[in-house]
Amino acid sequence: MHVHHTPAEQMRIRALLREIYRNEQLRPENGEAHRLMAFAEECFEKGTPLRDAFGLSRMETALEAACLAATEIGLRGSMLRALLLHEAARTPEMRLRAAEMFGTQTEQALACLERLESLTGRVEALRTENFRNFFVSQSGDMRAVLLLIAKCVVLMRGVKETEALADQRQLAIEAAYLFAPLAHKLGLYRLKSELEDLSLKYLEHDAYYMIKERLSATKRSRDAYIARFIEPIARLLDEEGLKYHIKGRTKSIHSIWQKMKKQNCGFEGVYDLFAIRIILEAPQKKEIDQCWKVFSLITARYESNLKRLRDWLTVPKSNGYESLHITVKGPEEKWVEVQIRSERMDEVAEHGLAAHWRYKGVKSGEGDVEEWLSGIRSALESGDENSLKRSLAQDAERKDVYVFTPKGDLYKLPHGATVLDFAYQIHTGVGNHCTGARIDGRNVPIRHKLESGSTVEVLTSSAQSPKADWQNIVTSGHAKTKIRAAVRDLQARSSALARELLERKLRNKKLDWDESVINILVKRAGFKESLEFYRAIADERLDIGRLIDLYIEILRHEAGQGPRAAVRSAEEFDTKSIIETSTQDGQDVMVIDRGLKGIDFQMARCCNPVYGDDVFGFVTSGGGIKIHRCNCPNAEALRNRFGYRIVRARWAGKGSGQYPITLHVVGHDDLGIVNNITSIISKEEHIQLRSINIDSNDGLFSGILTVMVDEAERLTSLIKKIQGVRGVKAVSRN
8 A cells, every 4th residue: 555755754855856956956947856756656656665674765765865975975967866766666667667758877877776786685795895896896887886875874874763673784784894895995984984883883782882972971071181182282383383283083983893892902991082183284395304393392292102103204105195193192191193294195195095995994905996996086076977987897897707606605706717717716626526507597517607796506516527628618727726636636546546457457367566567568558657557547548458468478578488489599590581682782671561471570669660760670589570760769779789680671662551659749738739739630631649648737738649650751740740839849759
């Protein structure tokens, strides 16, 4: 049922409306005020509650806030009217009509106010600096933030008699942790102090009234004391011919309570209930000298506590704050803080964000947000409304993303962050098992890019494990580091399991584990390091049955039990019986051809020759021939020890088949470098990639690639192409 405004409320509403439009300097015949009120009344008739949760008139609250914003802050324009429309037009249909009646600017202002008010209910996030930066970045129009500060002040003044205590507490939390810090940063110090004191009144009722009563009881004596303290100082300054003025101020109730909690003391323990500020009218060249002169005069008159001396004249604060603070013992043995500065210094300290908010203990957040707020403060003082309309949203979107957890916690992530980045930001375990997320009721994959303001519920599965290519999905360094560590850990565990599997298989064959034989087995399998060898077993790239047979063969050979041909002297070797010959420089040369009949020859595993390489043959003790490259690491030893077994060799005129070649690649651990290398190999028509193993450490990666190549020229060409990949430092053939 519709409830009408009382006559008293109607009178106040008309007076407030006149005040607003007088500030706007609009002609009475314009008719906008009448249309605005008529539309608001229509909205209330159609179902918008006339009063809010506190029982206050929505229209009166909106008009009081608009009036406060106009007189105290200096706001003008469509944003003032938008607040009344925002309170009255509570449905999409009403908002559409409001936009049609009052124009595009009003429509944008309504959307901005609605977006910001939807964020204030997140109690947990409200207490963080991240949330304040997010709140400002989502505004798009700073005037909306200023207007909501004014509205919060009006509501805090009006809810003292409300019975809706839960709503009152929620409002007090918003005032204390969101709007008061923003007001402080904007230089709206009076509104900031009022919000802090009123929030303390509703959140810490007993503490507020205890301090208020103590201050009231001591006000007369405190004022008299300040006068007695200032009198001799003023006389000394006059005698020196200095131009100055002195201010005395009492700490706010909120400041006193904060100091009592910080120092863990009672009201009587807060000795600096008030401070004296001496502001000198001095030219800039002489202001520091005059400040120190005043310092010497005061310390000569009163005992000082040098431990509490704060010299921001010699070395100003990083934010530009300059002042000299000294605590002295005045009459009745009471300690008093004295601040000494010039008019220029005082203006810098009081102007917007220059220094004072940091001096008061409000910590700085994101530089861009702070710089923007400072610009808004300057715009308020200069009346530049264009600056007030400036949007930070686009800049913020390019730099940071703010998202919420289902519990309301707020996280800041870099631009372009994905669901996987967010999962690792919450916890490494959550990231390692992340399978996706649920955003606004729909499931999204781990590579989905996040948008500010979203509530993200991370989905996990115990079956999920980190993958090396996840590094290409995330953007934050934190997530990349955690993924690399997790992948290394998984690889180490899988290698350990592969070793256990090999040990178990050997025990089943009643074979003992021999580390020296294993080392030979690793090399015979084509690996330089045992870790890579075990990874290959874990990835099932090696046949463990074949490895067991090879282990037995090596074990027997090491024990001198391996099968071998009867020992013959060098004179008994008749290489002509097993070599297809051709004449080269009058000497017999073995011609290597895959179709060769009656000759047992193999490519040596130590150097893996390819068709086109310079090669030689080595007659083994079993009678077969191993083909080695002339630059094989073992070539020199073979020639020196078994020169009589060396056979000159050359390839047949045409190669046939493919040969496994191992390449070692070293380079910078950059995104996409592995994809670039494999892409090059995949484009080669006569080359196949058999396996690839990558390890990274301290920004470098080391890769072992096995490729199938049919001739040396193609291999040389491939190596040159890989060396040309950006980030690759070296490529070598094993």
